[in-house]
Amino acid sequence: MIKLKINGQERNWDGDPDLPLLWFLRDEIGLTGTKYGCGQALCGSCTVIVDKEAVRSCITSVSDVVNREVTTIEGLHPTGDHAVQKAWRQVNVPQCGYCQAGQIMQAAALLLDNSKPTHDQIREAMSGNICRCGCYQRIENAVHLASTGV
Amino acid sequence: MNIITRPHKLRGIEGRIGIEKISRRSVLTGLGIAGGLVLAAPVTSRQAFAAYETGAGKMPHGTVVDPRVFVAIASDGTVTIVAHRSEMGTGVRTSLPLVVAEEMEADWSRVKVAQAHGDEVKFGNQDTDGSRSTRHYLMPMREIGASARVMLEAAAAKRLGVPVTEVKAVNHEVVHSASGRRLGFGELAADAAKEPVPSIGSLKLKDPKDFRYLGKGQVSIVDLRDITVGTAQYGSDTRLPGMKYAVIARPPVTGGKLVSFDATDAMKVSGVEKVMEVQGWPWPSKFQPLGGVAVIARNTGAAIKGRDALKIVWDDGANGKYDSVAYRSELEQAARKPGLVVRKEGDVDGALKGADKVIVGEYYLPHLAHVSMETPVAVANVRDGKAEIWAPVQSPGGTREDAAKTLGIPEDNVTVNVTLLGGGFGRKSKCDFALEAALISKAIGAPVKVQWTREDDLRHDFLHTVSVERIEAGLDKSGKVIAWRHRSVAPTIASTFAANAVHAAPFELGMGLIDMPFEIANIQCENPEAAAHARIGWFRSVSNIPRAFAVQSMVGELAHATNRDQKDMLLELIGSPRLVKLDSVKDPWNYGEPFDSYPIDTGRLRRVVELVADKGGWGRSVPKGHGLGIAVHRSFVSYIATIVEVAVDDKGKLSIPRVDTAIDCGTFVNPERIQSQIEGAAIMGLSLAKYGEITFKDGKVQQGNFDNFPVVRMDEAPLITNVHIVPVAADTPPSGVGEPGVPPFAPALVNAIFAATGKRIRALPIGKQLET
Numbered sequence: 039m040i041k042l043k044i045n046g047q048e049r050n051w052d053g054d055p056d057l058p059l060l061w062f063l064r065d066e067i068g069l070t071g072t073k074y075g076c077g078q079a080l081c082g083s084c085t086v087i088v089d090k091e092a093v094r095s096c097i098t099s100v101s102d103v104v105n106r107e108v109t110t111i112e113g114l115h116p117t118g119d120h121a122v123q124k125a126w127r128q129v130n131v132p133q134c135g136y137c138q139a140g141q142i143m144q145a146a147a148l149l150l151d152n153s154k155p156t157h158d159q160i161r162e163a164m165s166g167n168i169c170r171c172g173c174y175q176r177i178e179n180a181v182h183l184a185s186t187g188v
Numbered sequence: 189m190n191i192i193t194r195p196h197k198l199r200g201i202e203g204r205i206g207i208e209k210i211s212r213r214s215v216l217t218g219l220g221i222a223g224g225l226v227l228a229a230p231v232t233s234r235q236a237f238a239a240y241e242t243g244a245g246k247m248p249h250g251t252v253v254d255p256r257v258f259v260a261i262a263s264d265g266t267v268t269i270v271a272h273r274s275e276m277g278t279g280v281r282t283s284l285p286l287v288v289a290e291e292m293e294a295d296w297s298r299v300k301v302a303q304a305h306g307d308e309v310k311f312g313n314q315d316t317d318g319s320r321s322t323r324h325y326l327m328p329m330r331e332i333g334a335s336a337r338v339m340l341e342a343a344a345a346k347r348l349g350v351p352v353t354e355v356k357a358v359n360h361e362v363v364h365s366a367s368g369r370r371l372g373f374g375e376l377a378a379d380a381a382k383e384p385v386p387s388i389g390s391l392k393l394k395d396p397k398d399f400r401y402l403g404k405g406q407v408s409i410v411d412l413r414d415i416t417v418g419t420a421q422y423g424s425d426t427r428l429p430g431m432k433y434a435v436i437a438r439p440p441v442t443g444g445k446l447v448s449f450d451a452t453d454a455m456k457v458s459g460v461e462k463v464m465e466v467q468g469w470p471w472p473s474k475f476q477p478l479g480g481v482a483v484i485a486r487n488t489g490a491a492i493k494g495r496d497a498l499k500i501v502w503d504d505g506a507n508g509k510y511d512s513v514a515y516r517s518e519l520e521q522a523a524r525k526p527g528l529v530v531r532k533e534g535d536v537d538g539a540l541k542g543a544d545k546v547i548v549g550e551y552y553l554p555h556l557a558h559v560s561m562e563t564p565v566a567v568a569n570v571r572d573g574k575a576e577i578w579a580p581v582q583s584p585g586g587t588r589e590d591a592a593k594t595l596g597i598p599e600d601n602v603t604v605n606v607t608l609l610g611g612g613f614g615r616k617s618k619c620d621f622a623l624e625a626a627l628i629s630k631a632i633g634a635p636v637k638v639q640w641t642r643e644d645d646l647r648h649d650f651l652h653t654v655s656v657e658r659i660e661a662g663l664d665k666s667g668k669v670i671a672w673r674h675r676s677v678a679p680t681i682a683s684t685f686a687a688n689a690v691h692a693a694p695f696e697l698g699m700g701l702i703d704m705p706f707e708i709a710n711i712q713c714e715n716p717e718a719a720a721h722a723r724i725g726w727f728r729s730v731s732n733i734p735r736a737f738a739v740q741s742m743v744g745e746l747a748h749a750t751n752r753d754q755k756d757m758l759l760e761l762i763g764s765p766r767l768v769k770l771d772s773v774k775d776p777w778n779y780g781e782p783f784d785s786y787p788i789d790t791g792r793l794r795r796v797v798e799l800v801a802d803k804g805g806w807g808r809s810v811p812k813g814h815g816l817g818i819a820v821h822r823s824f825v826s827y828i829a830t831i832v833e834v835a836v837d838d839k840g841k842l843s844i845p846r847v848d849t850a851i852d853c854g855t856f857v858n859p860e861r862i863q864s865q866i867e868g869a870a871i872m873g874l875s876l877a878k879y880g881e882i883t884f885k886d887g888k889v890q891q892g893n894f895d896n897f898p899v900v901r902m903d904e905a906p907l908i909t910n911v912h913i914v915p916v917a918a919d920t921p922p923s924g925v926g927e928p929g930v931p932p933f934a935p936a937l938v939n940a941i942f943a944a945t946g947k948r949i950r951a952l953p954i955g956k957q958l959e960t
């Protein structure tokens with residue numbers, strides 16, 4: 039039996055220890071905010087925060103996160119008002135919105151590491167996350183807004 | 189992504205559905221809200237009435253202009269408005285209900301949006317494609333809102349005992365200004381529901397100067413908050429009690445078949461519960477499933493692992509030799525010989541022979557995959573002869589029809605719930621993935637989700653076609669273009685529906701070939717034959733991509749050959765402001781719209797060129813290694829011009845400091861969403877120009893994921909994209925926004941690259957062509 043801590047809650051898993059965390063989150067415990075986009079760590083849709091780092095849950099197995107704190111989009115902020123989430127709404131970032139949970143988690147992790155990233159640092163840090171709708175200009179501006187308030 | 193969404197079925201012949209065909213059952217159960225605007229007395233005729241005609245009435249099931257279907261008011265005043273088009277990122281789920289709210293004077297903060305299930309008899313056409321939602325529904329939605337307003341005002345006048353002319357709906361209340369009395373929409377709901385629906389001819393629409401929401405761009409999309417907190421429901425997020433998870437191994441070659449499979453190892457994978465064959469349809473398979481072997485498990489991860497362990501023998505069938513390298517030269521050969529003439533003015537052969545100079549450009553554009561971030565996915569629950577489907581489909585009505593036929597049950601027994609779409613771009617106008625889920629659910633007697641992996645998506649897409657466009661332009665001594673021959677050769681979308689379709693369908697010819705707007709004395713457009721060896725489908729802006737690329741690249745080539753500025757050359761070719769007549773074209777296709785409302789207006793084409801040149805700083809001096817390029821294209825009856833500034837470093841790596849796009853899309857609802865669509869179109873245009881290529885070898889797609897089918901990421905995105913919207917008179921018919929931003933981007937980029945480097949890119953993707 040594997041014991042996990044997700045969004046502050048204990049979770050158990052007695053199936054395949056190699057199951058990607060992504061499918062455990064989505065299918066086994068119903069946290070569908072985390073999305074599938076490629077399954078190969080190429081797109082960032084499945085990004086969650088493990089301890090303080092952005093992690094691609096599609097290539098992370100359940101057994102890899104034992105004794106670590108996993109945060110998903112659902113657990114990022116109790117009322118959904120993390121600075122990044124608020125900035126996203128203020129800038130009207132999303133088009134279809136499918137990639138945005140991953141983008142927001144990546145941005146939140148970036149700000150944990152570097153509270154005042156430059157535009158170049160934002161572009162660099164966010165480049166693992168694909169948005170096929172092409173919201174990049176707004177994502178960049180929203181991360182900047184979340185970090186600086188302007 | 190076009191008017192003939194489902195050409196095999198000729199759904200258009202059903203025509204417009206009158207109000208009387210709407211059953212009481214569907215009206216009364218519509219939204220299930222107490223005190224809803226439910227009308228007792230039927231109205232006889234509610235034909236859409238407008239200052240302009242659109243092609244909406246010719247769409248399958250036409251339009252339904254009925255407030256009882258689209259609006260409900262609860263006694264607490266909450267107004268619910270139905271969104272009957274699919275949301276894939278354009279903002280339509282917000283903008284059309286916003287139009288209703290505007291006209292009925294509802295307070296947007298008290299409006300809820302309810303998504304319609306697939307039912308075109310009830311809601312009218314629901315095919316969300318062809319950039320036509322606003323075009324076809326702006327006026328009907330205004331009329332629906334105005335009708336509801338009139339009913340509320342009538343109810344209030346009766347309650348207050350005053351003539352209806354003395355009351356007025358204002359911001360969720362009806363006000364009698366003489367006495368200062370006011371009644372909220374909630375208080376009036378039950379009485380308003382008993383009022384007759386006014387005839388459309390009697391409606392007085394709001395004066396645009398009184399608009400609170402339309403054209404303002406201050407309303408965010410209704411799903412914004414849910415998206416940012418992870419609760420927005422996409423197709424992949426549907427969960428049902430007892431639901432199983434399935435992935436399918438499909439024939440690797442289009443038209444291939446399953447011979448045999450061994451599931452022994454797959455069944456040993458922890459979590460795998462069942463392996464079964466899925467029925468496939470013979471090629472051309474339309475939107476039907478490709479067939480294969482399904483692995484059903486307790487979660488998607490287990491299903492994928494199980495599928496990896498399958499041993500399968502396939503019969504590759506007739507397309508097993510499809511090879512992109514060989515096919516390209518086939519297309520090139522075809523483009524160098526005369527083909528079916530589809531437009532002819534003057535004498536091109538003679539004029540080319542007599543020309544002082546002939547410039548020839550041959551342009552190649554490969555297959556493209558849609559790769560919406562959400563891969564195809566659907567949930568179905570089929571039991572006791574009834575089916576319920578949850579799916580991110582652009583075609584809820586068509587999905588319902590196809591599911592009924594595939595399962596052999598009446599359409600009334602099929603419910604298609606439309607989730608949010610994690611991107612669509614045309615892929616999700618084909619419902620094969622929903623049909624797969626329905627077939628598997630029926631077989632296992634349990635709800636099931638069929639998830640496509642990214643590899644499935646790339647290998648079994650309905651691809652954008654592959655094309656060679658060859659243009660010969662003849663110049664006289666003065667450098668004036670006197671002859672223009674354009675041969676366009678590409679497998680047709682019709683091949684997905686009919687075996688042996690080798691010529692472009694009229695809707696494909698109408699996308700940038702026969703509608704070419706230049707003022708040239710001798711014009712000939714030809715369409716040589718091309719056979720398809722893969723599933724071809726609509727990709728955002730469709731045939732406009734290769735046509736705009738060829739035509740606008742040729743403009744750049746001509747500017748260079750005659751030593752002129754690109755923009756000047758472009759304006760000279762467009763010529764005088766006029767309406768282009770296509771007299772030599774038999775039945776010219778105009779995005780399904782009448783030419784009277786939507787002519788090919790070169791005045792408007794010129795205006796977007798001039799606007800983008802002005803706002804985008806055409807002619808500004810740029811640093812060494814930078815270049816500016818311009819292109820214009822009319823598509824989806826909108827006019828769009830783009831200027832790209834490119835920077836190419838000494839290793840041949842390109843970056844985009846700035847993009848400017850001007851769009852004339854007629855009257856518009858939400859400029860903020862126009863801006864986001866155009867920003868996105870620049871990214872998609874850059875992706876296809878830089879990287880987009882699906883290739884086949886031995887009949888199989890060679891790409892599988894974003895490592896070998898890259899798309900643009902943030903570090904290479906344009907630093908800034910400016911969008912300039914042309915202001916138009918209030919009665920200008922609305923036109924497309926979702927797609928038309930894409931076509932001009934790639935040619936503007938290659939024209940910019942030429943300005944920066946002197947290198948002319950004639951084949952996409954650019955790939956390594958600039959590397960030194």
Ligand code: FES
Pocket residue numbers: 073074075076077078079080081082083084085094095096097
């Ligand atoms: S799904 Fe994990 S990075 Fe794409």
Ligand code: FES
Pocket residue numbers: 132133134135136137138168169170171172173277561610611
């Ligand atoms: S908003 Fe659609 S993929 Fe990013």
